[in-house]
Structures are given as structure tokens and as C-alpha cells.
Amino acid sequence: MRIKIIKEIFKKEVLDIVRDRKSIFMMLVVPVLLYPIIMMLLMGVMNTSVNKMTSEGIKIGFSSKPSKEILEIIDVENQKREKEAYLGNIKVENNVKNYKHKLEKGDIDAYIDNSSSKSDYKVYINSASDESGIKSNTIFSIMNKYKVKMSEKEIEKYNLNSEKILEPIKYKKVDITNNAKKVGILLGQVIPFVLIIGVLFGCIYPAIDVMAGEKERGTLETLFSLPISNMELVIGKYLAVSISAILTSILNIISMSCTLGYFMKAKSIYDLSEIKINYTSLGGSIFITIISIILFAMVVSALAMCICSFAKTFKEAQNYITPLMLMIMVPAYISMIPNIYLNRITATIPVINISLLIKSVLSLNTNMKMVGLVFIVNLIFVFISLVLLSKIFNSEDILFGEKRNFKLIQSRSSMKKGSIPGISDGILVYVLAFLSLLYISPILMMKIGIFGNTINQIILAMIPILVAIYIKADFKKIFSINKIKIIDFIRAVITWIIGLILMSLLTGILIKIFPEQIEVSKELNNIIKSSGNIVTQILLFAVTPAICEEILFRGFIFAAFRDKKTFGENDEKYIAFAIVTSGILFGIMHLDFIRIIPTSILGMIMAYNVYKSKSIFSSMGIHFLNNFMSVVAVNITTTAIICLI
Incomplete structure (x- = not known):
């Protein structure tokens, strides 16, 4: 293999990718602009929705007049809420009839049936109109306070200390997990999926262009007529596609880091400004994440090129690549599932191993033995993909003809x-x-x-x-x-x-x-x-x-x-x-x-x-x-x- 020839093929393919608007859009515009905009819009919508829910106030309907203890608790709650400008008051409606109709229409947020017994209450809510659960949480908090207050009243009838009986012990929650690990666990559930999808989008369009695009333009035949070997051509094209996928994934990491930094400085419903990150401890995790993504990009690039080699037009290649996207996107969700970790079995499964590896290193729960195993497995799959790709490039029936008689081993x-x-x-x-x-x-x-x-x-x-x-x-x-x-x-x-x-x-x-x-x-x-x-x-x-x-x-x-x-x-x-x-x-x-x-x-x-x-x-x-x-x-x-x- 001649390095100089491979460099020239690589330069040629990179230029072709840069000239293609679709590839540039997926490589640059999506990670640099689209992701931050989407995240900001989502956070803004969520803030607006929550603020709207809290500012509307809460309406509670009772089957009969509530006890004075409940009304006292509601009055105390309203006094607290008046101090917060964005919180609406809690309103009470007595002797409510046809409560189901009112709950469905939204005239009341909860209906409390207190007619049968002073000690037996039923609280009816409509969860479809209170998806966030903010209003129902407040209502059940009031009922809990009422329950405690009535318990204290009953105990005091017998001249007993209600505080000692109701709270015989006191405890305080102490979390030994440091802030860096908390942030890592939070990021480890979402970032692997986003990075994997970023790599996928970063390699798909370049792979289609260097394979099916070349056929459609009629330039692939010209390349094969040059005094270069098929392996030199394969490696040159493969490096160009891999670099574009790796570049996209790195831009994804930078873009997401900057967006996260913005939200940590700004106020939101998830107040991240209080969290202090130890960037030194996260440095090793980020390094392993980048290496993992590079290896994954190499595997996906080779697979995408293999699939696109069977297509004769750009549109046909897009249809062929859809199953690959599904095969990669579905396992990528694994990082969002709790209690699934990287072990000797999951470390050998493609896509899943990368997703769980990134999850583990961002959570500062790195096992170097598993890291090494994931790297080795992905290197092997790079070898497998390159072998398939080289075999395809040696089959003219696949590249130019109508036949599909691809052979991994020569007859x-x-x-x-x-x-x-x-x-x-x-x-x-x-x-x-x-x-x-x-x-x-x-x-x-x-x-x-x-x-x-x-x-x-x-x-x-x-x-x-x-x-x-x-x-x-x-x-x-x-x-x-x-x-x-x-x-x-x-x-x-x-x-x-x-x-x-x-x-x-x-x-x-x-x-x-x-x-x-x-x-x-x-x-x-x-x-x-x-x-x-x-x-x-x-x-x-x-x-x-x-x-x-x-x-x-x-x-x-x-x-x-x-x-x-x-x-x-x-x-x-x-x-x-x-x-x-x-x-x-x-x-x-x-x-x-x-x-x-x-x-x-x-x-x-x-x-x-x-x-x-x-x-x-x-x-x-x-x-x-x-x-x-x-x-x-x-x-x-x-x-x-x-x-x-």
C-alpha cells in the first residue's frame, strides 16, 4: 500500500464531502446549532409549562363543609404561597355536586368526599389534566398535614407527648456521592444516545456520497481505471467517511458541553447552578468517551459503506441505510434503562457496549478491564467491517452490475x-x-x-x-x-x-x-x-x-x-x-x-x-x-x- 496514493484519495473524498450540502448540514449545522436550539426551546417550554401550572392556583371541591383544621392548614399554605409572586392560591368549594363532570371540565382540581366519616376520606383527581402532578402533590401534602394534626389532637386527649409518639426517632439523609458523580450519572443516561446518533448521522451521508453518489455521477469507474489498488481506494474512502463521523461526534460533545454550561449558569426548573463539577475527575472520563466514539465511528462508517455499495443511486442508498439506523438507534437507548451496567456479556454486544461504557465512565464508575474489553471488541468489528468492505471492492458485480453474488471467500x-x-x-x-x-x-x-x-x-x-x-x-x-x-x-x-x-x-x-x-x-x-x-x-x-x-x-x-x-x-x-x-x-x-x-x-x-x-x-x-x-x-x-x- 502506498501512503501517498491513500492521501490523495482521502483528500479527493473529503473535498467531495465538503461540497455536498447535505453532509455539511448533518456534520456541522445539526450538532453546532440545532441541538442547542432544541435543548433551549425544550427547557423554555418546560419552564413556561411549569410556571403556568403553578400560577393557575388550585381548586379543591368538598362533598360537605370541611373541618376547621383543614381550612386552617389551607390558610397557612395560602399565606406561604402569597409570598411567592408566581404561586396561585388554593380555593375551596363546598357541597360540590356532579364532581366527575367538574373534574373533567377542569372546574376543580380535586374532589374530597368527607361525607361518610370524619376519619375516612376519598380524594378524587383527574391525572389527565395534571400530567406534571404538581397540583395533586400539593393537595396530598395538605391531607398529610391534616392527618398529622388530627393524630396529635387525639394523642393529646390522653395527656401524652404527641411529638415523641409520632416521631420516636429522627434521621437525616446524608448522600456520600459527590457532585461530580451526580452530574455524571445524570449525563450518562442521555449523552450516550445523543453521541451515538450523532456518529450515525455524521457517517451516513458521506458514506452514501462516496459509494452510491460516485456510481450515480459515473466517477467510480474512473477511479478503478487509475493505477491504484482496490485496498488503497478502500482505505482512502474509508478514512474520509470515518473522519467526518468522528468530527461530527466531537462537535456534538463540544456543543452539548457548551449548552450544559449555559444551563448551569442560568436559572431553570432543574437548578444546575448549585452543582459544582470537578473537571479534573471528569477529564479521564471524557478522554475514554472520545476514544470510544472514535472506535464506534470507525465501525459504523465501514458498515454504512458496505450497505451503500449495494445501491446504484443516492435515493436507493437512503432506503438501504434505514435498517442500519434502526439497528443502531434501538440498542442506543440502553443507557437510559436503570440497573443495566457494563459487564463481560454486555461488553461484547455492539452499540450496547459503547452506550454502557460511556454511561459508566461519565458516572465515574470505570472498570479498566471492561474498558479494555470494549475497545478490543470494537477493534475486532472494525477488522470485520474492513474485510467485508475490501471483499465488496473486489467484486465488480456488486459495484457495477445487476448481480448480487457476493462471496466472502473466493471459490x-x-x-x-x-x-x-x-x-x-x-x-x-x-x-x-x-x-x-x-x-x-x-x-x-x-x-x-x-x-x-x-x-x-x-x-x-x-x-x-x-x-x-x-x-x-x-x-x-x-x-x-x-x-x-x-x-x-x-x-x-x-x-x-x-x-x-x-x-x-x-x-x-x-x-x-x-x-x-x-x-x-x-x-x-x-x-x-x-x-x-x-x-x-x-x-x-x-x-x-x-x-x-x-x-x-x-x-x-x-x-x-x-x-x-x-x-x-x-x-x-x-x-x-x-x-x-x-x-x-x-x-x-x-x-x-x-x-x-x-x-x-x-x-x-x-x-x-x-x-x-x-x-x-x-x-x-x-x-x-x-x-x-x-x-x-x-x-x-x-x-x-x-x-x-
Whole structure:
């Protein structure tokens, strides 16, 4: 891939997006002007409505003349209300007939039947005409005061202390939640939905324009006739759409923050001026929110482009994109539902995980393990979306023809014996393995315990083997099945020792920064110790991963990412690219936040040894040796911080 070409495609697409009025409207006008105006209008209408309700006064109808105690309480309430210029008085009407008709017409706000008994009252209201509940709350407050007053009167008949009897204890509510967290909880219910919708609107019109718009204008054919690869074209267009979605979401954040700041300074029915926000504590939450939105924008942009690629006109693309909007908008409401939080299950569900992550970080209730899991899951979905997009761009029937015969994997009959997988094949295998780890492994572990993880390890090895069989691959070349020399074995041991030292240092630093993550290491230690005797532990945690994971990563994925077409036939950069990328993907697969960086480094060391020795047995040896030492360490001491991979 040529960076210069991608830059030119990116510039061209950005200019096209900027020229399109609909895209500019959705990217700039909606977040910068429309949202604040709508929020101000809503707040103004709500203030006006509440002021109107309170200034109208309250009319209470009685079936007969009320007791003097009730009238005294109403008089005291009216004296208080007269001090407030905007509050209307409470009026009383006696001997009301046909109360239902009067309640429906609004002649009275409540009817109190006091004819049957002095101690048994029925209060009739019409909630349809008092939606806010302001009037009914005042009426029931009067009745409660009347009840207390009559209780005191009855108790005093027996020369008893009514205060001690009615209030034997006193308590005071003390909320330990700080103001920043209160604000975060309030914002965490609404902001995720608004941001997700902002991203959706920010990418839809650019995606339609760069795909269906290009077809309608007849310029897509011209692009394909240029001396550029399909992948360069895909990435250039994808970056342009993603940037527009990210820009829209950032403008949404700025716009909402400014609008919120305005309301905090101004008086409203929700008097936010009393709330003091600790902006330093919210800084980390805002940073995580921005990263989450960027990842989400990348996923949605790729999906929108995939869908729009099936349309031939702008109007047709708008029809196709509607189901995607519904699929994203409905799960986005999850942040508004109470008692639903981010956990290991919800963190793996697209859209829901982003919504709940933003809700949790704004509520200052951040679990870094869950944050890492959400980031990893969304990165995987970015990979999936890009694989689909690249496959679509390689299908001219989809882009230009009437046919719809889209194939994720090339037909086996068109492949030659001894084929070598490309990057898209490597990503596809990684995605399948990741989905197996994410969804199949937990089910197996619930059913058969730790042995379920071993079965999933075998599945991880079978995925690349089956794909290699399908593409008629050269097994010896792809999986580097060669004898290992003594010099290669010595190099492997030395580099592993260096890697182990580096991993231990990084793990120590990460635990210092995130001390709560030491629980992850303790959980892992307990899992190992509870799996059986030391021989069983070695088989489960050293032998099986050393074989299965190496077949997947240093076998198929490393071979796929060594595809010379990525950087050009004579450019050796593809080796470094394959070593680094396969190592990072290996680290991500381990999911736990504290293990991702150290494991990625050891993954790179193992890939380097496979490249130098041309034998997968060098990485299998390192993998086994590392995990074997970890298992031994767990059995020797309970405080070991192991580097299991």
C-alpha cells in the first residue's frame, strides 16, 4: 500500500464531502446549532409549562363543609404561597355536586368526599389534566398535614407527648456521592444516545456520497481505471467517511458541553447552578468517551459503506441505510434503562457496549478491564467491517452490475494448489478465532469447566487448518514446518529471557498504575491451581496453548501478513509489518487489560524467531517454556505475578 496514493484519495473524498450540502448540514449545522436550539426551546417550554401550572392556583371541591383544621392548614399554605409572586392560591368549594363532570371540565382540581366519616376520606383527581402532578402533590401534602394534626389532637386527649409518639426517632439523609458523580450519572443516561446518533448521522451521508453518489455521477469507474489498488481506494474512502463521523461526534460533545454550561449558569426548573463539577475527575472520563466514539465511528462508517455499495443511486442508498439506523438507534437507548451496567456479556454486544461504557465512565464508575474489553471488541468489528468492505471492492458485480453474488471467500475451484493466504484471509481467520474465544469458550467453560477452554484451544487451531485446506495451501510453507537448528534454539531461549524480563517490568509498572488489576493475576493463579495436579496444569496451560495458539498466530496469521503485495515485491517492510501486527493481535486475543502489552511483545519475539529459524517449533518452544515456568511459579508461591500467554 502506498501512503501517498491513500492521501490523495482521502483528500479527493473529503473535498467531495465538503461540497455536498447535505453532509455539511448533518456534520456541522445539526450538532453546532440545532441541538442547542432544541435543548433551549425544550427547557423554555418546560419552564413556561411549569410556571403556568403553578400560577393557575388550585381548586379543591368538598362533598360537605370541611373541618376547621383543614381550612386552617389551607390558610397557612395560602399565606406561604402569597409570598411567592408566581404561586396561585388554593380555593375551596363546598357541597360540590356532579364532581366527575367538574373534574373533567377542569372546574376543580380535586374532589374530597368527607361525607361518610370524619376519619375516612376519598380524594378524587383527574391525572389527565395534571400530567406534571404538581397540583395533586400539593393537595396530598395538605391531607398529610391534616392527618398529622388530627393524630396529635387525639394523642393529646390522653395527656401524652404527641411529638415523641409520632416521631420516636429522627434521621437525616446524608448522600456520600459527590457532585461530580451526580452530574455524571445524570449525563450518562442521555449523552450516550445523543453521541451515538450523532456518529450515525455524521457517517451516513458521506458514506452514501462516496459509494452510491460516485456510481450515480459515473466517477467510480474512473477511479478503478487509475493505477491504484482496490485496498488503497478502500482505505482512502474509508478514512474520509470515518473522519467526518468522528468530527461530527466531537462537535456534538463540544456543543452539548457548551449548552450544559449555559444551563448551569442560568436559572431553570432543574437548578444546575448549585452543582459544582470537578473537571479534573471528569477529564479521564471524557478522554475514554472520545476514544470510544472514535472506535464506534470507525465501525459504523465501514458498515454504512458496505450497505451503500449495494445501491446504484443516492435515493436507493437512503432506503438501504434505514435498517442500519434502526439497528443502531434501538440498542442506543440502553443507557437510559436503570440497573443495566457494563459487564463481560454486555461488553461484547455492539452499540450496547459503547452506550454502557460511556454511561459508566461519565458516572465515574470505570472498570479498566471492561474498558479494555470494549475497545478490543470494537477493534475486532472494525477488522470485520474492513474485510467485508475490501471483499465488496473486489467484486465488480456488486459495484457495477445487476448481480448480487457476493462471496466472502473466493471459490475453491479458482484457487491453485500451494496458494498463500493474503492479509484479508489472515484477518478473517483472526476474526473467526476471536468470535470463538468470545462466545463459544464461555459456554464450554460453563458446561465442562476449565477443560472447555482446552476444547476452544483446539478450535482455534482447527480454524486456520480448515481454511488452509480450503484454499489449497502449502502447509509446510504456511505453518513453517521445518526442523529447528541448535543455533535457532539458543536464539529462541535468549530472546525469550530478554522478553520475560521486559514483560515482568511492564507488568509491574502497569500494576503500580492500575493496582486493582492485580486481582486479574490472582484469579488466573486460582484457575491454574484449581485445575488439578501439576501434570494436568502443564498439559492444559503449557502444552495445549503452545501447539494450538502457535498454529493460529505464528502459523497462518504470520504467513498471511507476510504477503509482499502489501508493501511491494521488493520492499522488506512486510516482514516487520507481519511481526508487529501478528504480535499485537496475539496480545489483544488475551483480553485482560494488564496482559495485552506484555503479551504483544512476547508475540513479536516469537514471530521474529519463526522468521529467523523458518520453523514454528522455535515459537512453540518459547510458548511452552514461558507457560511451564508460570505454572511452576504458581505452585511454589501464591503471590507470583505470572506472565502466562
